[in-house]
Amino acid sequence: MNDLKFTIDHQSVGDVKLLKLQGYLDAHTAPHLESALGNLIQEGSHKIVVNFKELDYISSAGLGVFMVYIEDVRTTGGDIKLSEMKPKVFTVFDLLGFPMLFEIVEHDQIALAKFTA
């Protein structure tokens, strides 16, 4: 999809993949994230940090993308950790109880450190 309203910047830190999201994540743009995560996992990457600093909006479609892959990555000893959410974005995760299942941290460094601990 060619949609500048949602972009993903890919970086690698050791064997951890860092995805920086920008824009908004809704039913229209969520498929873009779903295929990006799917490709990473298919290529063998199971340690993933998703940075939300530049993400202005998320709906349940966006949250649903993480649910699609979390079981797979954890089965192989990896994880998807979420970092640097704006308060209004974090509230959506919190309303649905996502902190029960996902590690949501304030900075990428915390998530990266947990992968190497």
Added chain:
Amino acid sequence: MVATIKPQTNQISARGNTADLEIIRGFVEHQAHTAGFGETDAYQIALAVDEACSNLIRHSYNNDESREFMVTIEVANEQMIIKIMDNGEPFNPLSVPEPNMTEYFQKFKHGGLGVFLMRKVMTEINYQPAKNSKSMNILTLTKHFI
């Protein structure tokens, strides 16, 4: 044709295309700010409308962008009343049972959280299916000022 906002009115017509969700959210959030809601409430009201419209576009309209629906907003009596009107197969979101999130996470389920979010952020939700082929289904989302 993309979603169109009638100038100086409080209604927007949109297509059965998820690309219009952004326009709908912008319209709703602007109206909420004008009505006096703070940033968090305005975001959450737009989120609830997004969830309702996403379900409508994907499930009721099957992403058919030739089909249209309408969102109207009224502010009165210390509340904001949003109506989403469509002519698809009736679907009452209140018929969707509330998920048990502990079980949801234990079983790594996905999908079906949009209605749950709507219920959490809006004060009232009401659904009226169309009475006949010439009338519309109406989903009413209400947010009270606190």
